[in-house]
Amino acid sequence: MVTVHHLNNSRSQRILWLLEELNVAYEVVRYERNVVTNLAPDSLKKLHPLGKSPMISDDEKVIAESGCIVEYLVEKYGQQELMVNANSDAYWSYKYWLHYAEGSLMPLLVMKLIFDKIKTAKQPFFVKPIAKIISDKVMESYVGPNLENNLDFIENHLQNNEWFAGDKMSAADVQMVFPLEAAMTRLENQVRYPSIRAYVKKIHARPAYKVALEKGGEYAYAKVA
Secondary structure (H helix, E strand, O other): OEEEEEEOOOOHHHHHHHHHHHOOOEEEEEEOOOOOOOOOOHHHHHOOOOOOOOEEEEOOEEEEOHHHHHHHHHHHHOOOOOOOOOOOOOHHHHHHHHHHHHHHHHHHHHHHHHHHHHHHOOOOOOOHHHHHHHHHHHHHHHHHHHHHHHHHHHHHHHHHOOOOOOOOOOHHHHHHHHHHHHHHHHOOOHHHOHHHHHHHHHHHOOHHHHHHHHHHOOOHHHOOO
């Protein structure tokens, strides 16, 4: 049986959703973030040296990295359901979005989160203005424009496509949902992206997603207005 080592409010929620879509039996071992650092607990390092979630164990194998986990699960348990055939015109689009989620979009969202925290963190009074100036400069010159460019790109794709690859849901959609959930719950200008918002709500309405949410527990990114 597949075991999901699940951290609250993390990427591992989409692994639970994937397993529900595939109708694969699994168990959930829950971990809670450190209340001070918001990082994963050290107990996860017993499974993998980096101690990150998501991780799964299956057939005595421990697999980390959500993209690798998604590919492993669909190749082993869902070749017909959520994979795109290599002979399909949508195959390389499928591969692209599968890797784009963490390779291009998520780093920008993480940088935004970090620089937003720098501006609000407790600091000596003489340091705070400098930190704010640096954070604002990075956001204005790099993170902000690049994030907007990427979200505009996705918005345009979803205006013209029901799913990210082909005419049905695939593992590419599983990978893409987390950064889009994060964007739609953290960004101030969500109304600029009606197609992304509608897409995320469509995912949230799926029965398998709702079941996974019940099993996963706390997940702030399911609260898209």
